[in-house]
Amino acid sequence: LxxxxxxxxxxxxxxxxxxxxxxxxxxxxxxxxxxxxxxxxxxxxxxxxxxxxxxxxxxxLDNIKFPTAQQLNRIKDEFHAICNFPNVVGAIDGTLIPIQGMTSEEEPYFVCRKGFHAINVQAVVTADLRFTNVVVRWPGATHDAFILANSALPGIMEGVNGWLLGDSGYPLKKWLLTPFAQPSNQHEERYNSSHCTTRNTVERAFGVLKSRFRCMHKTGGSLQFGTEKCVKIIECCFRLHNKALSERVPLQGGSEVIPVFHNHGQ
Structure with missing residues (x-):
């Protein structure tokens, strides 16, 4: 390989x-x-x-790619089967990867809202927990919405007939659906419930990723390299995750999926 x-x-x-x-x-x-x-x-x-x-x-491992039009039809069906939410092509979120190797000049930018140094990674997943778009470059203090706006995703999604599901940390767009902040009727409550259940795939994907590669979770310490090396290690783990899914490699010893850290609320 x-x-x-x-x-x-x-x-x-x-x-x-x-x-x-x-x-x-x-x-x-x-x-x-x-x-x-x-x-x-x-x-x-x-x-x-x-x-x-x-x-x-x-x-x-050239295996993190946005789906083709033909693949999107299958992905929509798989998301719809979760909780009847139609036309979904991906779930998006950010996750924090603890690091320690930044320079003193960089340090303030890497302190996330939870108080540790991290890289904030944006990712999109399918219903089967496969990553189709990953951005590994931004310090932990960077807001999810800023990362999205400065990524290739807005340009990609403008040409896609479908929606991404994101949490309230993202802006509502014609291709990105977020929950109602204060649902006022039963229809909005049902929408939020279906949205939450369907979007949870990205939370699960991060959990599986970090359970498989503990170097990216605080239970495994933190990545103690320069930021460029940390970025490469993180990207490698995302690609190996997709490879493991393709090869149907189970989590070692039936490991439980561990909780993950996000950069919400900034």
Missing amino acids: IKGHHSTSSNEINFTLQVLTTLRFLAKGDYLSEVADMHGISLSSASRIVHSVCSALCLS
């Missing part, structure tokens, strides 16, 4: 060991020094290996 894209200054280390080192770090979220000791390599080698393998995987 990645040999054609993979190169590292640690080429004296067995290729299989490099991949296993990376996958263990992504999955367990241990301190990289612990992973390095476990595999009998230096911390500096482990750091180079993780970055090199993640970069190679991002190049080789």
Whole structure:
């Protein structure tokens, strides 16, 4: 899968060991020094290996794509089957990935409303928890609505016959439906209920993602790399998540899906 894209200054280390080192770090979220000791390599080698393998995987796994027109029809049917909400092509939200490696100049921009340093990632998912659009670049203090406005999604959705479902942190648009802030009748309450249940797919997708790759959840500590390396590691985990779905790889040991952090309310 990645040999054609993979190169590292640690080429004296067995290729299989490099991949296993990376996958263990992504999955367990241990301190990289612990992973390095476990595999009998230096911390500096482990750091180079993780970055090199993640970069190679991002190049080789071209599997985060907005659906084609034909695929959208199936996606609408799958969303409709959840709670009878019609014409939905995706659920959108942001999630916070804890990091620690930013510079002192960057630091204030990465403090999220929950008080820790993070990258705020925007993602769109289908009903089967597959990511179809991911934006990994913005510091944790950035509001979800700002990330959306400065992404490619508005341009993409202008040409799509369908809706995204988002929470109240997003603006209402003709292609993005949000809940009623104060439902005033039974119809609006039913709309909110169906909207919430259907949109919950993105919450579940983040939960599965972070259960599979604990390096992205606070229970696994935080990513202690420079921001560019953190971005590459995060993107790699999203792509591996989609690959795991395609290959029907179950969560290890029947792991429970863990709660996730969002940047709502700013």
